[in-house]
Amino acid sequence: MMEQDPQYYVKGVLEKNKRILAKTITLIESSRPDHQILSRRIMEALLPHTGRSVRLGITGIPGAGKSTLIESLGMFLIEKGHRTAVLAVDPSSAKSGGSVLADKTRMERLSAEESAFIRPSPSGGTLGGVARKTREAMLVCEAAGFDVMIIETVGVGQSETTVASMVDFFLVILISGGGDELQGIKKGILEMADALVINKADGENAVRAAQARQQYETALHLISPASANWSPPVMTASALEMNGIAHIWETVLDHRDRFIKSGEFELNRKKQAVSWMWALIEEGLKERFRLNRTIRERLPGLTHDVEKGTIAPTAAADELLFYLDNVKTI
Numbered sequence: 001m002m003e004q005d006p007q008y009y010v011k012g013v014l015e016k017n018k019r020i021l022a023k024t025i026t027l028i029e030s031s032r033p034d035h036q037i038l039s040r041r042i043m044e045a046l047l048p049h050t051g052r053s054v055r056l057g058i059t060g061i062p063g064a065g066k067s068t069l070i071e072s073l074g075m076f077l078i079e080k081g082h083r084t085a086v087l088a089v090d091p092s093s094a095k096s097g098g099s100v101l102a103d104k105t106r107m108e109r110l111s112a113e114e115s116a117f118i119r120p121s122p123s124g125g126t127l128g129g130v131a132r133k134t135r136e137a138m139l140v141c142e143a144a145g146f147d148v149m150i151i152e153t154v155g156v157g158q159s160e161t162t163v164a165s166m167v168d169f170f171l172v173i174l175i176s177g178g179g180d181e182l183q184g185i186k187k188g189i190l191e192m193a194d195a196l197v198i199n200k201a202d203g204e205n206a207v208r209a210a211q212a213r214q215q216y217e218t219a220l221h222l223i224s225p226a227s228a229n230w231s232p233p234v235m236t237a238s239a240l241e242m243n244g245i246a247h248i249w250e251t252v253l254d255h256r257d258r259f260i261k262s263g264e265f266e267l268n269r270k271k272q273a274v275s276w277m278w279a280l281i282e283e284g285l286k287e288r289f290r291l292n293r294t295i296r297e298r299l300p301g302l303t304h305d306v307e308k309g310t311i312a313p314t315a316a317a318d319e320l321l322f323y324l325d326n327v328k329t330i
């Protein structure tokens with residue numbers, strides 16, 4: 001069958017066929033062993049055609065208007081001649097059943113554009129699994145000629161760290177509140193941010209947004225920047241009125257230019273590739289551990305003993321890990 005031939009997918013992706021692009025990502029997301037083997041062959045063929053896009057990660061507190069801002073930015077980029085893909089990392093989808101699917105309806109204008117591609121994250125699996133699929137989907141989209149990748153965090157917690165580890169620029173979207181702007185945002189997110197944007201800076205909110213901007217600028221001064229070549233700016237924007245969108249993109253390009261000139265850009269990309277390799281190794285080891293026949297047979301009894309307190313968790317773990325040295329996986 002043609003669809004069992006990796007060249008069917010490789011040729012379609014390189015020819016910018018969005019239907020085959022979507023089918024390729026669906027194949028990558030599949031957990032079937034034969035699909036995984038096929039997807040690896042496809043990725044190997046596509047890899048030389050990747051890496052040329054601007055990789056932009058975006059997160060935001062609930063109610064910050066993240067989807068509206070992403071759509072406004074995407075429309076702006078398309079008008080500038082760019083091809084833009086939006087992918088999501090949603091660790092909560094395993095519990096929610098994939099609420100991120102609403103992204104396509106929330107970005108109706110952008111999803112209708114020929115130069116845009118919006119893809120929700122897989123509705124299930126661990127954060128590590130979802131992140132792996134998103135990374136591979138990003139590379140496939142790059143091979144299909146999308147020169148701007150927007151990786152959106154939909155869930156909470158570890159997803160911000162995961163997205164920051166796969167992009168060139170990490171943008172945090174916020175809104176002005178009732179004077180407690182710094183509440184509800186973790187210090188760790190501020191440390192990862194390459195820029196902050198106070199959204200919904202329009203109408204009566206404009207003054208509050210300016211005040212929030214000053215508070216965040218003060219907070220950022222207390223945090224050592226991740227790079228000597230970049231101090232994260234705090235900007236205001238109105239996604240609805242398209243105000244500040246051009247400034248956001250100019251900031252992304254300024255950051256990119258500085259990092260390319262300093263050599264940090266290439267260094268960060270190399271670090272991300274190695275980090276991704278180790279993440280895949282860890283995921284693969286966990287999978288092989290659970291596929292081990294002896295472990296599958298011994299695990300229920302040991303779990304029961306740990307629950308009863310008749311064996312220490314450390315001793316149970318040591319016993320299970322010992323089997324990997326002596327028994328082949330199936």
